[in-house]
Amino acid sequence: MRFRRPNTEPPEINLIPFIDVLLVILIFLMLSTTYSKFTELQITLPSADAEKLKDRPQEIIVSVAADGRYVINRQPVEGRTVESLALALRDAAQGRNDASLIISADAAAAHQSVIHVMEAARREGLSRVTFAAQTDAR
Template sequence: MNFRGRGNRDELDINLIPLIDVLLVILIFLAATTSFAKFTQLKVTLPEASAAQDMPAALEVAVSQDGRYALNGTLIDVSTPAEIADTLRQAAAGKTEPMIIINADAQATHQSVINVMEAARLAGIGRVNFAAQTSR
C-alpha cells in the first residue's frame, strides 16, 4: 500500500477576503451606533449646605388604606376636601409658610390623596410634599 503516490492533492487554503469584508462591516456598524458620553462641559462648583437648617413647621397628614385621615397623628373625621381644608387652616393658624407632608398608604386610593392636595389648595397652603419609604 503506497499512500504517498496518490495523485495530485489540492492544497486547502482559507480565503480571507470575505472574512475581512464581514469584519469591516461589523466595525462600521459599531462605529455608527456607538454613543460617546460627553463629560462635563461646564465646570460647576456646587454650593455646600449644612444639615442643621431650620425646617418650617410641617403638618403631617396621613391617609389610610380605607380613606381615613389623620393630622399630626390625630384621627380627624372628615371626608370632603372642604372639611379637610378647614382642619388644615385651624392647624396652620399662626405658622408662617406652613408645609404639608402627605404620608399615604401604598394601597390608599388616588382620590384620597387628591382630596388632601385639593384641601391644601383651598386652605392656601402651597407647599405639599410626599413621604416615601426607601426599599431595603
C-alpha cells in the same frame, strides 16, 4: 425644407446623483442626532448643612389610610370631604401659609384620597406640598 421628426424617446432622468445626495444627508442626520431617554437623567443632588435648618417652617403631616381615613398631626379627622380636611388643615397651620405639608399615604390608598388632601391644601393656601416615601429594603 426638411423638418426633423420629433424625438419619441422619453427623456431620461439620472437618479444616481439624487440618491448620492440623499445618502449623504441621511448619514449626516444619523451622526448628528442624539437619542436619549428622559428617564435616564444623571443628576447630582445638592448638599445641605444640617445647622442651617434650625429655623425651618412648621410641618403638617397628613396620613392617608388605605380605607380613606385621614389623620393630621396624629389627630383623626372627622369626615372624608375636602371641606372637613380644609378645616383641619386651617387649624393645624394656625394661619401660617409657609407651613410644609407632608402627605404620607398608604401604598394601597385611593388616588382620590390623596387628591382630596391636595385640594384642601390649595384651598387653605398651603403651597409647599411633599410626599413621604420609604426606601426599598433590598
